Amino acid sequence: MFDRLFSSSMKEADWDVIIVGAGPTGGRTATHLSSLGHRVLLLEEHSEIGRPFQCAGLVTPKALDEVGIYDSVLEEVDGARIHGPNGTLVPVGTDGKLRTYVVCRKKFDQGIVQQAMESGASLWLNSQPLSANISQDIVSLKVDTDGKEVDLTCKLLIGCDGAHSWTRRYFKMGRPKEMMIGFQVEVLGYKGVERWLDMYSGLEIAPGFFAWVIPSGFGSHRIGIWSTPDRLQGRSVEQCYEGLIQHPLWRERFAGIKEIARFCGPIPSGMVKKSVGNRVMLLGDAAGMAKPTTGGGISPGFKQIKGILQPLSKAITEDNLSEKNLKKITSKHFNSMKKDQDKARALRNLLVSDVSDKELDGHFENFARPDVLELINKIGDIEKPVPLGMALVKKVPAFRMLALKAGTRLIFR
Numbered sequence: 542m543f544d545r546l547f548s549s550s551m552k553e554a555d556w557d558v559i560i561v562g563a564g565p566t567g568g569r570t571a572t573h574l575s576s577l578g579h580r581v582l583l584l585e586e587h588s589e590i591g592r593p594f595q596c597a598g599l600v601t602p603k604a605l606d607e608v609g610i611y612d613s614v615l616e617e618v619d620g621a622r623i624h625g626p627n628g629t630l631v632p633v634g635t636d637g638k639l640r641t642y643v644v645c646r647k648k649f650d651q652g653i654v655q656q657a658m659e660s661g662a663s664l665w666l667n668s669q670p671l672s673a674n675i676s677q678d679i680v681s682l683k684v685d686t687d688g689k690e691v692d693l694t695c696k697l698l699i700g701c702d703g704a705h706s707w708t709r710r711y712f713k714m715g716r717p718k719e720m721m722i723g724f725q726v727e728v729l730g731y732k733g734v735e736r737w738l739d740m741y742s743g744l745e746i747a748p749g750f751f752a753w754v755i756p757s758g759f760g761s762h763r764i765g766i767w768s769t770p771d772r773l774q775g776r777s778v779e780q781c782y783e784g785l786i787q788h789p790l791w792r793e794r795f796a797g798i799k800e801i802a803r804f805c806g807p808i809p810s811g812m813v814k815k816s817v818g819n820r821v822m823l824l825g826d827a828a829g830m831a832k833p834t835t836g837g838g839i840s841p842g843f844k845q846i847k848g849i850l851q852p853l854s855k856a857i858t859e860d861n862l863s864e865k866n867l868k869k870i871t872s873k874h875f876n877s878m879k880k881d882q883d884k885a886r887a888l889r890n891l892l893v894s895d896v897s898d899k900e901l902d903g904h905f906e907n908f909a910r911p912d913v914l915e916l917i918n919k920i921g922d923i924e925k926p927v928p929l930g931m932a933l934v935k936k937v938p939a940f941r942m943l944a945l946k947a948g949t950r951l952i953f954r
């Protein structure tokens with residue numbers, strides 16, 4: 542009897558870590574953990590990596606330098622021409638000074654997953670979990686792989702399975718605070734400025750947020766829009782897109798565009814309440830990590846795993862993966878990322894999202910002032926929007942008044 546108990550509880554798991562989802566977060570997590578000697582299996586529901594893609598492809602130089610997949614770069618971007626609802630232009634950036642890359646997501650994701658495999662991780666395509674059971678000692682998974690059911694065990698299950706995460710839903714780990722709708726059309730023939738992207742704002746175009754036009758190589762551009770369902774008030778993102786390309790101020794730039802592709806996808810932003818449980822963890826979009834200011838989710842996913850790597854690796858080696866220990870490992874890093882997200886959202890709401898077009902025009906007039914523009918260009922960083930937002934609120938009297946009137950608990954916390 543004791544022998545049986547002993548042998549079943551000591552049975553070695555098939556894998557140290559099973560990661561659901563081979564997107565950028567899953568691939569990067571697999572590379573880190575397998576480089577540290579852990580046995581890692583990546584499960585990907587699709588038959589190829591990086592498809593279908595739902596992304597504008599903006600990757601910060603820091604994130605690209607981290608993975609070094611430079612052959613995925615389609616364009617380099619030096620700045621953004623940001624347009625207020627009535628046309629006020631705020632150019633942010635400097636010619637010749639790289640601000641961000643535009644990548645081919647298929648090549649980028651494939652490069653990341655290739656690195657994971659070179660580090661020793663295994664990849665199963667056409668594979669997704671059907672059910673899971675977590676006991677004190679082990680995670681047992683039923684997986685559909687190529688139409689066959691397979692039973693697997695692991696010490697730790699990591700959900701990197703994107704905005705609609707199966708892992709998050711299966712283990713009832715909460716919901717991201719905001720789920721934005723993103724819509725994008727790939728076109729030829731847009732009249733933009735080389736190495737600059739355009740951003741357009743206004744209720745008709747992207748209520749509470751902005752539309753983007755990003756050069757994507759070989760003369761093509763990605764035209765996108767994002768907003769939240771409550772702010773859209775019954776309108777569709779496609780209607781907003783029509784509003785943009787027909788807009789009297791901008792239609793000349795869009796005249797003659799030819800559409801190549803279009804798609805729609807969710808952008809989850811606002812870290813879920815419970816990102817760890819016994820032997821389970823969520824990372825990346827699955828955990829609601831996209832930035833509330835830009836919708837970018839690639840670098841937050843990278844940052845999230847990097848910040849917990851060493852203690853997580855130790856916990857896997859020691860098989861000390863209780864909820865309590867995972868919380869101990871993650872809480873400082875995750876809470877600081879959550880705090881940053883909350884602050885960025887509060888500043889975004891104050892300056893852009895919760896204002897009328899008339900107020901936004903007033904803000905753009907302030908943004909366009911030479912002293913404010915200098916500040917934006919000096920401190921502005923897609924990666925870290927909070928310092929800029931704080932500087933604007935502290936140094937520009939009109940924004941300071943606004944912050945004080947709005948109640949500033951979240952912002953100044």
Ligand SMILES: Cc1cc2nc3c(=O)[nH]c(=O)nc-3n(C[C@H](O)[C@H](O)[C@H](O)COP(=O)(O)OP(=O)(O)OC[C@H]3O[C@@H](n4cnc5c(N)ncnc54)[C@H](O)[C@@H]3O)c2cc1C
Nearest residue numbers: 562564565566586597598599669703723806825826838839
């Ligand atoms: C229109 C739009 C534009 C965007 N533009 C940008 C941008 O310019 N820059 C940026 O940084 N971010 C952008 N984003 C956000 C970005 O796409 C995501 O934040 C990023 O892809 C998150 O990476 P991830 O690995 O966490 O999740 P994902 O990229 O969603 O990867 C999840 C993976 O898990 C797989 N999967 C899902 N469920 C299962 C399952 N049950 N079993 C097995 N596999 C599963 C999926 O097939 C996928 O491969 C944009 C999003 C949208 C919608």
